Amino acid sequence: MPEHEVAEQPAVAEPAARPEGRAGPGEHVVAVVGAGPRGTSFLERLLAHLEELPADGRARAPWLRVVVIDSAVHGPGRVWDPEQSPLHLMNTPASYPTVAPVGRTCEQLAPSSISLSFSQWRRRRGLVDEDAPDTDFPRRADYGRYLADVHRQTVEALQDRPGVAVESIRAAAVAVEREDPDDAASASLLTLDDGTTRRADAVVLAVGHVPARLNDAGARTASAAEELGLRHVAPAVPTDVDVEAFPAGETVLIRGMGLNFFDLMIRATVGRGGRFRWDPQAEAGRRCAYVPAGREPLLVAGSRRGAPYRAKTDAPGFVPAGIRLVHLTDAAIEEAERRHGTLDFAAHLWPLIARDVLATYYRTLVEVAGELFDDPAGFVEAFDALLRRDDLGEQVLASRGQALLHVHAPDAIWLDVRSLGRPFDGVTFASAAQHREHMLAYLEDDAASSAAGAASPVKMAIGAMHAARMRLKALISEGRVAEASRIEDVEGWFEPLIEGLASGPPMQRIEELAALMRAGVVDILGPDPLLDVDRGAGCFTAESPWVEAEPMTARWLVEAMMPANRVRLSDSPLVRSLLASGLARSQEVVDVAGAPRAGKGFAVTAAPHRLVDASGAASPSIYVLGLQLSSVQWGTAIAAEAGGDPQAGARTLADADAAAGSVVQTALGAAVLEAPAG
Numbered sequence: 001m002p003e004h005e006v007a008e009q010p011a012v013a014e015p016a017a018r019p020e021g022r023a024g025p026g027e028h029v030v031a032v033v034g035a036g037p038r039g040t041s042f043l044e045r046l047l048a049h050l051e052e053l054p055a056d057g058r059a060r061a062p063w064l065r066v067v068v069i070d071s072a073v074h075g076p077g078r079v080w081d082p083e084q085s086p087l088h089l090m091n092t093p094a095s096y097p098t099v100a101p102v103g104r105t106c107e108q109l110a111p112s113s114i115s116l117s118f119s120q121w122r123r124r125r126g127l128v129d130e131d132a133p134d135t136d137f138p139r140r141a142d143y144g145r146y147l148a149d150v151h152r153q154t155v156e157a158l159q160d161r162p163g164v165a166v167e168s169i170r171a172a173a174v175a176v177e178r179e180d181p182d183d184a185a186s187a188s189l190l191t192l193d194d195g196t197t198r199r200a201d202a203v204v205l206a207v208g209h210v211p212a213r214l215n216d217a218g219a220r221t222a223s224a225a226e227e228l229g230l231r232h233v234a235p236a237v238p239t240d241v242d243v244e245a246f247p248a249g250e251t252v253l254i255r256g257m258g259l260n261f262f263d264l265m266i267r268a269t270v271g272r273g274g275r276f277r278w279d280p281q282a283e284a285g286r287r288c289a290y291v292p293a294g295r296e297p298l299l300v301a302g303s304r305r306g307a308p309y310r311a312k313t314d315a316p317g318f319v320p321a322g323i324r325l326v327h328l329t330d331a332a333i334e335e336a337e338r339r340h341g342t343l344d345f346a347a348h349l350w351p352l353i354a355r356d357v358l359a360t361y362y363r364t365l366v367e368v369a370g371e372l373f374d375d376p377a378g379f380v381e382a383f384d385a386l387l388r389r390d391d392l393g394e395q396v397l398a399s400r401g402q403a404l405l406h407v408h409a410p411d412a413i414w415l416d417v418r419s420l421g422r423p424f425d426g427v428t429f430a431s432a433a434q435h436r437e438h439m440l441a442y443l444e445d446d447a448a449s450s451a452a453g454a455a456s457p458v459k460m461a462i463g464a465m466h467a468a469r470m471r472l473k474a475l476i477s478e479g480r481v482a483e484a485s486r487i488e489d490v491e492g493w494f495e496p497l498i499e500g501l502a503s504g505p506p507m508q509r510i511e512e513l514a515a516l517m518r519a520g521v522v523d524i525l526g527p528d529p530l531l532d533v534d535r536g537a538g539c540f541t542a543e544s545p546w547v548e549a550e551p552m553t554a555r556w557l558v559e560a561m562m563p564a565n566r567v568r569l570s571d572s573p574l575v576r577s578l579l580a581s582g583l584a585r586s587q588e589v590v591d592v593a594g595a596p597r598a599g600k601g602f603a604v605t606a607a608p609h610r611l612v613d614a615s616g617a618a619s620p621s622i623y624v625l626g627l628q629l630s631s632v633q634w635g636t637a638i639a640a641e642a643g644g645d646p647q648a649g650a651r652t653l654a655d656a657d658a659a660a661g662s663v664v665q666t667a668l669g670a671a672v673l674e675a676p677a678g
Helices: 037-051 055-060 103-107 118-124 140-159 216-228 259-267 330-340 345-368 376-387 394-408 432-455 457-477 483-502 507-518 573-581 651-668
Strands: 028-033 064-069 164-169 173-178 188-192 197-200 202-205 231-233 251-255 275-278 288-291 298-302 522-524 530-534 539-543 552-554 556-559 586-590 596-602 610-612 618-624
Touching (some): 028 037, 028 188, 028 197, 037 140, 037 651, 064 197, 118 140, 140 164, 173 573, 216 231, 216 556, 251 552, 259 298, 259 507, 288 507, 330 345, 345 376, 345 394, 345 432, 345 457, 432 457, 432 522, 457 483, 457 651, 483 586
Parallel strands (some): 028 202, 064 164, 202 618, 231 556, 251 298, 251 556, 298 522
Antiparallel strands (some): 188 197, 539 552
16 A cells, blocks of 8 residues: 655755865866756766776875755755655656666776665665565655765765865856856856856766746746736746645646646645545555545646556566567667668667567467467467568558458457557547546556556557667667657657656556546546637636537646756756857757757767857867756656666766766876876
8 A cells, every 4th residue: 555654754964065165276176066866976976986096196186176066955956855745756666766886887887985776775774675676666755865865975985085175065056157268178167146156177067957938838828827817837846836826626727647747636635635545455446545635626637648647567677577679679770770871760760669569569468368369379470470571661560460460369459559659549529527437447447557567468568669768768879860860750759659658657646546536636638638828718728629528717727847958948047148158059950851950958079978169169178967968868867777788778877977087087187097107
């Protein structure tokens, strides 16, 4: 039974800021702007590089001062604040995240003396039994405590190094400029929001999520809301949304049904005194009932797909154990490159991914429901042979596959891979009640398939697509996918598909959502909802073109999503100042029509991702980590994968390691990296 109570935890102490003061003669100053997970990973990687120096090299090293700047708690940052509601859960199992190399990652990235994963930390702190599985989805506050501990230990270990000092400053950097505007190699001057200025020989930008301006449509909605006295809540980090302000008993429209939605949902219900009753003996999807407190608003949520993100499976592993990609292999990818050059996602990669999804689905179906097939082994052999035919396009392959399935298992359905992300496409509903009934059936089925784990053909097929996503991330980061195809195909339609399927909440949240719908506390709009402002009636309206029903009306509209991750839309004083001064520019990308356009992130070099200025020159001493690398990397990760490949699931560690290695090389000089002769 899920718990919603949390034991009192000791307050997180900030690391001591010693020694203080300005840089002394001969000091090399490194400013780390952002002390969340990526800033913490950089510090841990810096420690690892310093610990690898020979003893005599360390003794001769010049003084190194590391200045860590963040207005939020150092280590967790804003998103992982240890003081946030214990109701907020992670959407990855406890086995996954780490901010330091562990396990097989250490074969390529040397660990530091404090390297440990979240899983290891939980056991050391006694939060779970030593032999307990790591398949649970922990509280985000607990992950914040892990980050705070790792940050503190790293800072202490750095301070214990000969010739190294660390300062921790609770302030925000609002501007960076060159000390000598005419010298690209000059030091940087950082202005903080407390009015002070700091000089740094190197700057590491690890700022994470930052505020963003609304796009044109959002700005019009916000303006109309202000004019009419309505409440429009812009995209924000969930912990920054004042859910207590939602009026009890009133309708609150919510746009978006991803992870932010589930945070708002649980805080507006259990957070207001409601409670769930769980019956572990009931069928998955119907194990939960909600007892209202009477203080809840009516949450009415909508998204383009018409459904929330699918629940994570109970099958163990970040990618479920047993998933094997037999079509999207290194050999197939290399052959496509040999024949075609740079990879096109739609032409060269998606056909392989779709085949792996289909192969996984039907192999699992044969294993768990072999009675549907007249000759299970014969079907698998014939289906595998069909999937190996690379001369068949997606639609022809689907037609041949359906015909084969009809012969061997006429009662089995054909899996339309793309439709997984839009389960109600083409379906109309005669009333809101009919749609609600279908939605509940969908949620119950999703929970049941998650509970089935590796015995669910759908969840294993999604697992195969997720495994392919991890491979695709590496290919994009390596520059092997054509830029136009990445914009048009990967970001255009594959990203929404895979996000809705593989980036969802724990199964618990889907069961809770179903219970809240049955209790009349939450409702869901149909696909492609139209959320608008009715100036005549003085309210927001919401309706779906697929549901025959009167529009919903409300005085509240909440955008349940994070601020846009686009540097051109950033409302961060720091990001705006970098662009305005020309010290940075957004990456220019070229779309499928050959037209140039601004990319999401900063223009940077290859690793160690030095910042590129408006003239196209790379800064020798300003590095970028994290979300603002989104023009050269695809997708955002909350953490590195414990034991993952540094070129794939643990890439955030590889990025931090590259920046730290470059800083050490520059700060200490090549001479201290080699023991002196004699």
